[in-house]
Amino acid sequence: MYSWIWKKLPGNRVLKIIQAALLLAGSLALMYFFVFPFLDVVVFPETETEI
Amino acid sequence: MSDIQELPDGTRIIWAPIQKPRPLAFLTQVTGELLVTFGVILMLFVGYKTLLQDNLVGSTQSDYAANFENKDGFVPLDQVSQPADIFARMYVPRFGEDWTRLIAEGTRWYPVLNEIGVGRYSKSDMPGEVGNFAVAGHRGGFGGAFRDIDKLVAGDRVYIETKDTWFIYKFLETEVVKPNEVGVIAPVPEKLDVAVPGGRYFTMTSCTPIFINTDRIISWFELERQQPRSAGMPYDLKVVIGSR
Numbered sequence: 001m002y003s004w005i006w007k008k009l010p011g012n013r014v015l016k017i018i019q020a021a022l023l024l025a026g027s028l029a030l031m032y033f034f035v036f037p038f039l040d041v042v043v044f045p046e047t048e049t050e051i
Numbered sequence: 052m053s054d055i056q057e058l059p060d061g062t063r064i065i066w067a068p069i070q071k072p073r074p075l076a077f078l079t080q081v082t083g084e085l086l087v088t089f090g091v092i093l094m095l096f097v098g099y100k101t102l103l104q105d106n107l108v109g110s111t112q113s114d115y116a117a118n119f120e121n122k123d124g125f126v127p128l129d130q131v132s133q134p135a136d137i138f139a140r141m142y143v144p145r146f147g148e149d150w151t152r153l154i155a156e157g158t159r160w161y162p163v164l165n166e167i168g169v170g171r172y173s174k175s176d177m178p179g180e181v182g183n184f185a186v187a188g189h190r191g192g193f194g195g196a197f198r199d200i201d202k203l204v205a206g207d208r209v210y211i212e213t214k215d216t217w218f219i220y221k222f223l224e225t226e227v228v229k230p231n232e233v234g235v236i237a238p239v240p241e242k243l244d245v246a247v248p249g250g251r252y253f254t255m256t257s258c259t260p261i262f263i264n265t266d267r268i269i270s271w272f273e274l275e276r277q278q279p280r281s282a283g284m285p286y287d288l289k290v291v292i293g294s295r
Contacts, residue, residue: 001084031092036099044192047160 100192101262108194112168116140116153125214128177131156135163138171139178141186142210144291146199154211158187165189168196175236178211178218178253179277182238185254190261190268197257201225203270209253210288215280220253220272227259227266235269243271 005023009016054066119125119140126138134157142151152168163170169188176182188196207222226235226242234241236254246252251274259268278285 001081031095036096039096
């Protein structure tokens with residue numbers, strides 16, 4: 001999967017490294033701003049503290 | 052994998068086998084990579100919960116609390132009825148000069164504890180009343196409102212700002228109890244040695260140990276004084292948090 005992406009990236013090695021870094025940064029931003037806040041509600045659903 | 056043929060003049064011919072497509076190997080590789088990726092994502096999520104979220108959500112909750120009055124205003128204490136009614140704002144200088152949270156009715160996770168920050172146990176009393184005004188807040192995660200509850204020491208104050216009145220509570224003591232020991236938020240708190248009937252107490256509850264959450268950490272306060280809101284922010288709080 002990753003080797004397939006690497007081969008598909010255009011340009012020489014330096015360009016590929018830059019593009020791969022951008023892809024990684026994009027995925028991380030997607031995780032932190034969308035996936036994780038959503039996952040939070042799934043992992044920790046509504047509850048009421050009992051007294 | 053390859054055969055090497057050497058000619059008399061030293062030229063070497065390398066006969067490489069033609070790669071046959073191996074669908075199973077390809078599938079195995081992709082599955083493995085996906086599993087490793089999933090593991091890395093889970094570790095990132097743990098990092099998010101333990102290191103990042105309390106700072107991000109915590110400062111959001113503090114900013115929201117600091118600017119709240121501009122939009123809506125607090126529900127008067129005698130009109131609090133609906134879950135998530137916001138009726139007070141609290142300041143705890145020990146938690147940092149920027150730390151402030153709104154207090155809402157009830158202890159549901161959404162939106163009270165997870166988004167607003169601090170919730171009042173509906174069966175407890177209201178601020179300033181005889182009895183026990185008891186609230187809950189997260190220790191870690193979701194903004195970690197009460198993360199530093201174990202750092203409270205003698206002399207610390209909590210400042211509760213409501214629609215008409217400031218209530219200033221003085222720290223008494225902290226105790227770690229089991230989750231089923233609900234007497235700690237009774238009008239005369241159990242386990243609080245100095246508790247007497249007729250006292251006006253304030254109780255903060257949270258989880259401990261942080262992120263393990265097998266026990267509950269309880270901090271008691273008693274009413275020291277109160278002043279009308281029109282008189283402005285209590286002078287000793289103003290000294291701590293400046294002109295903010």
